[in-house]
Amino acid sequence: MAREDRDRIRLDLPGRRRRSLLPRWRFGGDTFGEFAEAFARFMGTAAFLIGMTVFVTVWMVWNSLVPDGLQFDEFPYIFLTLALSLQASYAAPLILLAQNRQEARDRVAVERDREQAAQSRADMDFLAREIAALRMSVGELATREYLRRELREVLDELEQERLDAADQDPGGTAG
DSSP: OOHHHHHHHOSSSOOOOOOOSSOOOOOSTTHHHHHHHHHHHHHTSHHHHHHHHHHHHHHHHHHHHSOGGGOSSOTTOHHHHHHHHHHHHHHHHHHHHHHHHHHHHHHHHHHHHHHHHHHHHHHHHHHHHHHHHHHHHHHHSOOHHHHHHHHHHHHHHHHHHHHHHHHHOTTOOOO
């Protein structure tokens, strides 16, 4: 088996990068959608608006001020109107495609947020139950103050019994 065949079969090695002067046209998958988003993003920039304004202004100035032999689109500017209409007819579907892709991403993000919120809610409910159980358990435990109070009461009872016993046996024989 040749070395190239072995390298192609192994999935843990990166493939060789094929370099070419020609662009790779891949319209499968998300390539066209990515192009549509990039195009829509560019059309929403100030650079595009300024560029289009300069283009239309140069077109109109050229076709209005140069001699008749050099003009290619006279006053009603029919060819300019056709070019702008063609550009708009391609721009609209590309912008809609970009919006649809963004909507799909937003839908996925909202679903992920909803799942995360549900998980957070379940975690908070669990922690609330655990805290309630701990509070109930702590309520049943003898605290330091409780033990001191109980010991103090026992000591007071013993002291009272000793005093009562001393009062009943004035000779001091009981003790």
